[in-house]
Amino acid sequence: MARVSQAHLDARRRQILDGAARCFARKGFHGTSMQDVLHEVGLSAGAVYRYFSGKDDLIAAIAGEAVGSVRQAFEEAARVSPPPTPDVLIGRVTRTLFSGESRGMDRRAYAGLIVQVWSETLRSERLAATLGEAYAGLRLAWAELVEVYREAGILAAGVPSDHVARTLIATAQGFIVQLAMFGDAAPEVLENGLRGLMSMDLQKIS
Template sequence: MARVSQEHLDARRRQILDGAARCFARDGFHGTSMQDVLKEVGLSAGAVYRYFSGKDDLIAAIAGEAVGGVREAFEQAARLSPPPAPDVLIGSVARTLFGGEADAARGLDRRAYAGLIVQVWSETLRSERLAKTLGEAYAGLRAAWAELVGVYRETGALAADVPDDDVARTLIATAQGFIAQLAMFGDAGPEFLERGLRGLMSMDLQKIS
Protein backbone atom coordinates (compact mmCIF):
# COMPACT_ATOMS: atom_id res chain seq x y z
CA MET A 1 0.00 0.00 0.00
CA ALA A 2 1.36 3.40 -0.93
CA ARG A 3 2.36 5.55 2.00
CA VAL A 4 0.34 8.76 2.36
CA SER A 5 2.57 11.82 2.42
CA GLN A 6 2.51 14.36 5.23
CA GLU A 7 1.64 16.97 2.64
CA HIS A 8 -1.48 15.03 1.73
CA LEU A 9 -2.44 14.61 5.39
CA ASP A 10 -1.97 18.32 6.06
CA ALA A 11 -4.03 19.24 3.00
CA ARG A 12 -6.87 16.92 4.04
CA ARG A 13 -6.88 18.36 7.56
CA ARG A 14 -6.96 21.87 6.06
CA GLN A 15 -9.87 20.86 3.83
CA ILE A 16 -11.85 19.66 6.85
CA LEU A 17 -11.10 22.74 8.96
CA ASP A 18 -11.99 25.15 6.17
CA GLY A 19 -15.22 23.31 5.44
CA ALA A 20 -16.16 23.25 9.13
CA ALA A 21 -15.36 26.96 9.40
CA ARG A 22 -17.72 27.73 6.52
CA CYS A 23 -20.48 25.71 8.20
CA PHE A 24 -19.93 27.36 11.57
CA ALA A 25 -19.80 30.85 10.04
CA ARG A 26 -23.03 30.18 8.14
CA ASP A 27 -25.12 28.33 10.75
CA GLY A 28 -23.31 28.77 14.07
CA PHE A 29 -21.59 26.20 16.23
CA HIS A 30 -24.80 24.81 17.66
CA GLY A 31 -26.72 24.95 14.41
CA THR A 32 -24.11 22.81 12.66
CA SER A 33 -23.96 19.03 12.95
CA MET A 34 -21.14 16.72 12.01
CA GLN A 35 -23.31 15.54 9.12
CA ASP A 36 -23.36 19.12 7.86
CA VAL A 37 -19.56 19.20 7.99
CA LEU A 38 -19.28 15.87 6.17
CA LYS A 39 -21.57 17.14 3.42
CA GLU A 40 -19.63 20.42 3.13
CA VAL A 41 -16.24 18.76 2.75
CA GLY A 42 -17.48 15.81 0.67
CA LEU A 43 -15.74 13.20 2.83
CA SER A 44 -16.81 10.08 4.68
CA ALA A 45 -17.22 10.04 8.45
CA GLY A 46 -14.18 7.79 8.75
CA ALA A 47 -12.01 10.24 6.82
CA VAL A 48 -13.03 13.16 9.03
CA TYR A 49 -12.88 11.29 12.35
CA ARG A 50 -9.33 10.27 11.52
CA TYR A 51 -8.38 13.89 12.19
CA PHE A 52 -11.00 15.14 14.64
CA SER A 53 -12.91 13.29 17.34
CA GLY A 54 -16.03 15.40 16.93
CA LYS A 55 -17.51 18.86 16.67
CA ASP A 56 -15.93 20.12 19.91
CA ASP A 57 -12.53 19.06 18.60
CA LEU A 58 -13.16 21.00 15.38
CA ILE A 59 -14.27 24.08 17.32
CA ALA A 60 -11.16 23.92 19.51
CA ALA A 61 -8.90 23.64 16.45
CA ILE A 62 -10.56 26.59 14.73
CA ALA A 63 -10.39 28.62 17.93
CA GLY A 64 -6.69 27.90 18.30
CA GLU A 65 -6.07 28.99 14.72
CA ALA A 66 -8.06 32.21 15.18
CA VAL A 67 -6.15 33.25 18.30
CA GLY A 68 -2.88 32.12 16.76
CA GLY A 69 -3.65 34.24 13.72
CA VAL A 70 -4.06 37.36 15.87
CA ARG A 71 -0.77 36.71 17.63
CA GLU A 72 1.10 35.92 14.43
CA ALA A 73 -0.26 39.08 12.78
CA PHE A 74 0.89 41.17 15.72
CA GLU A 75 4.32 39.58 15.91
CA GLN A 76 4.80 40.12 12.18
CA ALA A 77 4.01 43.83 12.57
CA ALA A 78 6.10 44.17 15.72
CA ARG A 79 9.25 42.78 14.05
CA LEU A 80 9.72 46.12 12.34
CA SER A 81 12.47 48.29 13.74
CA PRO A 82 11.71 50.79 15.09
CA PRO A 83 8.32 49.38 16.06
CA PRO A 84 5.33 51.02 14.36
CA ALA A 85 3.11 53.48 16.21
CA PRO A 86 -0.09 51.95 17.69
CA ASP A 87 -2.32 53.14 14.82
CA VAL A 88 -0.04 51.55 12.21
CA LEU A 89 0.46 48.44 14.34
CA ILE A 90 -3.24 47.73 14.88
CA GLY A 91 -4.01 48.57 11.24
CA SER A 92 -1.34 46.12 10.08
CA VAL A 93 -2.75 43.39 12.30
CA ALA A 94 -6.26 44.00 10.94
CA ARG A 95 -5.03 43.86 7.34
CA THR A 96 -3.15 40.62 7.94
CA LEU A 97 -6.22 38.99 9.48
CA PHE A 98 -8.83 40.37 7.11
CA GLY A 99 -6.96 41.10 3.89
CA GLY A 100 -8.26 39.86 0.57
CA GLU A 101 -5.72 37.05 0.23
CA ALA A 102 -6.45 35.73 3.73
CA ASP A 103 -10.20 35.81 3.07
CA ALA A 104 -9.78 33.92 -0.21
CA ALA A 105 -7.60 31.27 1.43
CA ARG A 106 -10.25 30.58 4.09
CA GLY A 107 -13.18 30.63 1.71
CA LEU A 108 -14.88 33.21 3.96
CA ASP A 109 -15.33 36.92 3.49
CA ARG A 110 -13.96 39.23 6.18
CA ARG A 111 -17.29 39.73 7.95
CA ALA A 112 -17.96 35.99 8.10
CA TYR A 113 -14.49 35.33 9.51
CA ALA A 114 -14.91 38.09 12.11
CA GLY A 115 -18.23 36.52 13.07
CA LEU A 116 -16.54 33.16 13.49
CA ILE A 117 -14.00 34.71 15.88
CA VAL A 118 -16.81 36.29 17.92
CA GLN A 119 -18.51 32.89 18.09
CA VAL A 120 -15.29 31.44 19.45
CA TRP A 121 -15.20 34.07 22.19
CA SER A 122 -18.79 33.37 23.23
CA GLU A 123 -18.18 29.63 23.22
CA THR A 124 -15.59 30.04 26.00
CA LEU A 125 -18.52 30.71 28.37
CA ARG A 126 -19.74 27.16 27.73
CA SER A 127 -16.59 25.15 27.19
CA GLU A 128 -13.94 24.82 29.89
CA ARG A 129 -11.57 23.32 27.35
CA LEU A 130 -11.96 26.28 25.04
CA ALA A 131 -11.76 28.76 27.90
CA LYS A 132 -8.46 27.25 28.97
CA THR A 133 -7.05 27.27 25.42
CA LEU A 134 -8.00 30.89 24.82
CA GLY A 135 -6.94 31.94 28.32
CA GLU A 136 -3.44 30.63 27.73
CA ALA A 137 -3.28 32.24 24.30
CA TYR A 138 -4.51 35.56 25.67
CA ALA A 139 -1.89 35.51 28.42
CA GLY A 140 0.82 34.95 25.83
CA LEU A 141 -0.57 37.72 23.64
CA ARG A 142 -0.66 40.14 26.56
CA ALA A 143 2.94 39.35 27.45
CA ALA A 144 4.09 39.92 23.88
CA TRP A 145 2.23 43.20 23.54
CA ALA A 146 3.44 44.40 26.95
CA GLU A 147 7.00 43.77 25.77
CA LEU A 148 6.40 46.03 22.79
CA VAL A 149 4.91 48.70 25.04
CA GLY A 150 8.14 48.48 27.02
CA VAL A 151 10.01 49.31 23.81
CA TYR A 152 7.79 52.36 23.31
CA ARG A 153 8.70 53.46 26.84
CA GLU A 154 12.44 52.88 26.33
CA THR A 155 12.44 55.05 23.21
CA GLY A 156 10.66 57.85 25.07
CA ALA A 157 7.54 57.58 22.91
CA LEU A 158 5.44 56.58 25.92
CA ALA A 159 5.81 59.06 28.74
CA ALA A 160 2.76 58.32 30.92
CA ASP A 161 3.42 56.34 34.09
CA VAL A 162 1.02 53.55 33.20
CA PRO A 163 1.82 49.83 33.61
CA ASP A 164 2.86 48.20 30.34
CA ASP A 165 0.25 45.48 30.83
CA ASP A 166 -2.54 48.07 31.08
CA VAL A 167 -1.52 49.56 27.74
CA ALA A 168 -1.22 46.07 26.23
CA ARG A 169 -4.73 45.17 27.38
CA THR A 170 -6.07 48.37 25.82
CA LEU A 171 -4.39 47.63 22.49
CA ILE A 172 -5.87 44.13 22.51
CA ALA A 173 -9.30 45.53 23.43
CA THR A 174 -9.06 47.90 20.45
CA ALA A 175 -8.38 44.98 18.12
CA GLN A 176 -11.22 42.98 19.71
CA GLY A 177 -13.62 45.88 19.33
CA PHE A 178 -12.73 46.20 15.66
CA ILE A 179 -13.43 42.49 15.12
CA ALA A 180 -16.78 42.75 16.94
CA GLN A 181 -17.84 45.78 14.84
CA LEU A 182 -16.85 44.04 11.64
CA ALA A 183 -18.81 40.92 12.63
CA MET A 184 -21.94 42.83 13.68
CA PHE A 185 -22.14 45.61 11.12
CA GLY A 186 -19.75 44.69 8.32
CA ASP A 187 -18.76 48.30 7.68
CA ALA A 188 -15.48 48.41 9.62
CA GLY A 189 -12.14 48.43 7.85
CA PRO A 190 -8.49 48.79 8.91
CA GLU A 191 -8.39 52.30 7.46
CA PHE A 192 -11.11 53.50 9.86
CA LEU A 193 -9.27 51.96 12.78
CA GLU A 194 -5.98 53.58 11.79
CA ARG A 195 -7.48 57.01 11.24
CA GLY A 196 -9.44 56.91 14.49
CA LEU A 197 -6.41 55.91 16.55
CA ARG A 198 -4.28 58.51 14.81
CA GLY A 199 -6.85 61.15 15.70
CA LEU A 200 -6.88 60.15 19.37
CA MET A 201 -3.09 60.08 19.48
CA SER A 202 -2.97 63.63 18.10
CA MET A 203 -5.08 65.15 20.89
CA ASP A 204 -3.61 68.03 22.85
CA LEU A 205 -4.65 66.96 26.33
CA GLN A 206 -3.56 70.28 27.86
CA LYS A 207 -6.51 71.93 26.16
CA ILE A 208 -9.07 69.76 27.94
CA SER A 209 -7.35 69.37 31.31
Protein backbone atom coordinates (compact mmCIF):
# COMPACT_ATOMS: atom_id res chain seq x y z
CA MET A 1 0.00 0.00 0.00
CA ALA A 2 1.38 3.39 -1.00
CA ARG A 3 2.34 5.61 1.88
CA VAL A 4 0.16 8.69 2.29
CA SER A 5 2.21 11.87 2.25
CA GLN A 6 2.20 14.33 5.13
CA ALA A 7 0.95 16.99 2.73
CA HIS A 8 -2.10 14.84 1.98
CA LEU A 9 -2.76 14.25 5.69
CA ASP A 10 -2.46 17.96 6.43
CA ALA A 11 -4.78 18.86 3.55
CA ARG A 12 -7.39 16.35 4.70
CA ARG A 13 -7.23 17.65 8.28
CA ARG A 14 -7.61 21.19 6.94
CA GLN A 15 -10.62 20.10 4.87
CA ILE A 16 -12.30 18.66 7.95
CA LEU A 17 -11.58 21.68 10.16
CA ASP A 18 -12.78 24.17 7.54
CA GLY A 19 -15.97 22.22 6.93
CA ALA A 20 -16.66 21.89 10.66
CA ALA A 21 -16.02 25.61 11.15
CA ARG A 22 -18.59 26.46 8.47
CA CYS A 23 -21.12 24.19 10.14
CA PHE A 24 -20.47 25.70 13.56
CA ALA A 25 -20.74 29.23 12.15
CA ARG A 26 -24.15 28.42 10.63
CA LYS A 27 -25.75 26.34 13.38
CA GLY A 28 -23.64 26.90 16.49
CA PHE A 29 -21.54 24.36 18.34
CA HIS A 30 -24.45 22.67 20.04
CA GLY A 31 -26.77 22.80 17.05
CA THR A 32 -24.25 20.99 14.86
CA SER A 33 -24.02 17.20 14.85
CA MET A 34 -21.16 15.06 13.61
CA GLN A 35 -23.48 13.97 10.79
CA ASP A 36 -23.69 17.62 9.74
CA VAL A 37 -19.90 17.79 9.64
CA LEU A 38 -19.62 14.55 7.66
CA HIS A 39 -22.12 15.84 5.11
CA GLU A 40 -20.34 19.19 4.85
CA VAL A 41 -16.90 17.70 4.18
CA GLY A 42 -18.14 14.78 2.07
CA LEU A 43 -16.13 12.17 3.96
CA SER A 44 -16.93 8.96 5.77
CA ALA A 45 -17.08 8.75 9.55
CA GLY A 46 -13.92 6.65 9.56
CA ALA A 47 -12.02 9.26 7.57
CA VAL A 48 -13.02 12.05 9.97
CA TYR A 49 -12.50 10.06 13.16
CA ARG A 50 -8.99 9.25 12.03
CA TYR A 51 -8.15 12.89 12.77
CA PHE A 52 -10.64 13.90 15.48
CA SER A 53 -12.24 11.84 18.23
CA GLY A 54 -15.51 13.74 18.12
CA LYS A 55 -17.20 17.14 18.14
CA ASP A 56 -15.45 18.37 21.30
CA ASP A 57 -12.10 17.59 19.70
CA LEU A 58 -13.09 19.57 16.60
CA ILE A 59 -14.25 22.50 18.72
CA ALA A 60 -10.98 22.50 20.66
CA ALA A 61 -8.92 22.48 17.44
CA ILE A 62 -10.95 25.31 15.92
CA ALA A 63 -10.74 27.29 19.17
CA GLY A 64 -6.97 26.91 19.23
CA GLU A 65 -6.72 28.15 15.66
CA ALA A 66 -9.06 31.08 16.28
CA VAL A 67 -7.04 32.25 19.27
CA GLY A 68 -3.82 31.66 17.37
CA SER A 69 -5.10 33.83 14.52
CA VAL A 70 -5.83 36.72 16.86
CA ARG A 71 -2.45 36.40 18.56
CA GLN A 72 -0.59 36.13 15.25
CA ALA A 73 -2.35 39.21 13.93
CA PHE A 74 -1.27 41.19 17.01
CA GLU A 75 2.31 39.94 16.84
CA GLU A 76 2.69 40.66 13.13
CA ALA A 77 1.32 44.17 13.53
CA ALA A 78 3.59 44.87 16.51
CA ARG A 79 6.72 43.55 14.77
CA VAL A 80 7.15 46.78 12.80
CA SER A 81 9.99 48.99 14.01
CA PRO A 82 9.39 51.57 15.30
CA PRO A 83 6.04 50.23 16.52
CA PRO A 84 2.98 52.06 15.18
CA THR A 85 0.70 54.03 17.47
CA PRO A 86 -2.26 52.11 18.98
CA ASP A 87 -4.80 53.37 16.42
CA VAL A 88 -2.67 52.15 13.51
CA LEU A 89 -1.74 48.96 15.33
CA ILE A 90 -5.33 47.94 16.07
CA GLY A 91 -6.28 48.74 12.48
CA ARG A 92 -3.55 46.45 11.18
CA VAL A 93 -4.61 43.67 13.53
CA THR A 94 -8.22 43.73 12.41
CA ARG A 95 -7.31 43.95 8.72
CA THR A 96 -4.93 41.01 9.02
CA LEU A 97 -7.45 38.91 10.92
CA PHE A 98 -10.30 39.54 8.50
CA SER A 99 -8.50 39.92 5.19
CA GLY A 100 -10.36 38.00 2.49
CA GLU A 101 -12.41 34.95 3.35
CA SER A 102 -11.47 32.49 6.04
CA ARG A 103 -12.53 28.84 5.73
CA GLY A 104 -15.02 29.80 3.05
CA MET A 105 -16.81 32.27 5.36
CA ASP A 106 -17.25 36.00 5.07
CA ARG A 107 -15.73 38.14 7.80
CA ARG A 108 -18.95 38.50 9.79
CA ALA A 109 -19.42 34.72 9.93
CA TYR A 110 -15.78 34.26 10.96
CA ALA A 111 -16.16 36.89 13.67
CA GLY A 112 -19.25 35.04 14.88
CA LEU A 113 -17.25 31.83 15.08
CA ILE A 114 -14.62 33.53 17.22
CA VAL A 115 -17.30 34.86 19.57
CA GLN A 116 -18.77 31.35 19.84
CA VAL A 117 -15.31 30.07 20.81
CA TRP A 118 -15.08 32.66 23.56
CA SER A 119 -18.51 31.83 24.94
CA GLU A 120 -17.76 28.10 24.86
CA THR A 121 -15.02 28.62 27.43
CA LEU A 122 -17.77 29.11 30.04
CA ARG A 123 -18.75 25.48 29.49
CA SER A 124 -15.47 23.76 28.69
CA GLU A 125 -12.51 23.70 31.07
CA ARG A 126 -10.37 22.44 28.19
CA LEU A 127 -11.16 25.49 26.07
CA ALA A 128 -10.86 27.81 29.05
CA ALA A 129 -7.33 26.55 29.65
CA THR A 130 -6.40 26.91 25.97
CA LEU A 131 -7.71 30.46 25.71
CA GLY A 132 -6.38 31.44 29.13
CA GLU A 133 -2.86 30.47 28.15
CA ALA A 134 -3.10 32.31 24.84
CA TYR A 135 -4.54 35.41 26.52
CA ALA A 136 -1.75 35.46 29.10
CA GLY A 137 0.84 35.29 26.34
CA LEU A 138 -0.88 38.05 24.43
CA ARG A 139 -1.00 40.29 27.48
CA LEU A 140 2.70 39.74 28.11
CA ALA A 141 3.65 40.50 24.51
CA TRP A 142 1.61 43.68 24.48
CA ALA A 143 2.89 44.80 27.87
CA GLU A 144 6.37 44.62 26.38
CA LEU A 145 5.21 46.74 23.46
CA VAL A 146 3.78 49.29 25.88
CA GLU A 147 7.21 49.51 27.50
CA VAL A 148 8.62 50.39 24.06
CA TYR A 149 6.07 53.22 23.85
CA ARG A 150 7.14 54.37 27.29
CA GLU A 151 10.86 54.27 26.45
CA ALA A 152 10.16 56.33 23.35
CA GLY A 153 8.62 59.00 25.56
CA ILE A 154 5.15 58.82 23.99
CA LEU A 155 3.40 57.19 26.94
CA ALA A 156 3.15 58.43 30.52
CA ALA A 157 4.80 56.36 33.24
CA GLY A 158 1.86 56.36 35.65
CA VAL A 159 -0.28 53.62 34.09
CA PRO A 160 0.76 49.94 34.49
CA SER A 161 1.78 48.35 31.19
CA ASP A 162 -0.56 45.40 31.72
CA HIS A 163 -3.55 47.75 32.09
CA VAL A 164 -2.76 49.37 28.74
CA ALA A 165 -2.20 45.97 27.13
CA ARG A 166 -5.55 44.64 28.38
CA THR A 167 -7.32 47.75 27.11
CA LEU A 168 -5.84 47.33 23.63
CA ILE A 169 -6.85 43.66 23.57
CA ALA A 170 -10.36 44.58 24.75
CA THR A 171 -10.63 47.10 21.92
CA ALA A 172 -9.89 44.41 19.35
CA GLN A 173 -12.29 42.01 21.08
CA GLY A 174 -15.02 44.63 21.02
CA PHE A 175 -14.50 45.13 17.29
CA ILE A 176 -14.91 41.39 16.70
CA VAL A 177 -18.13 41.31 18.74
CA GLN A 178 -19.57 44.31 16.86
CA LEU A 179 -18.69 42.70 13.55
CA ALA A 180 -20.31 39.42 14.58
CA MET A 181 -23.49 41.02 15.91
CA PHE A 182 -24.10 43.89 13.53
CA GLY A 183 -21.85 43.34 10.53
CA ASP A 184 -21.08 47.03 10.07
CA ALA A 185 -17.77 47.29 11.94
CA ALA A 186 -14.79 48.34 9.87
CA PRO A 187 -11.10 48.85 10.77
CA GLU A 188 -11.32 52.47 9.62
CA VAL A 189 -14.01 53.21 12.21
CA LEU A 190 -11.85 51.70 14.94
CA GLU A 191 -8.76 53.63 13.82
CA ASN A 192 -10.58 56.95 13.61
CA GLY A 193 -12.24 56.46 17.00
CA LEU A 194 -8.96 55.65 18.71
CA ARG A 195 -7.23 58.53 16.95
CA GLY A 196 -9.92 60.89 18.20
CA LEU A 197 -9.57 59.66 21.78
CA MET A 198 -5.77 59.93 21.59
CA SER A 199 -6.07 63.56 20.48
CA MET A 200 -7.99 64.68 23.58
CA ASP A 201 -6.35 67.51 25.52
CA LEU A 202 -6.67 66.29 29.09
CA GLN A 203 -5.24 69.55 30.47
CA LYS A 204 -8.42 71.33 29.41
CA ILE A 205 -10.52 68.81 31.34
CA SER A 206 -8.64 68.87 34.64
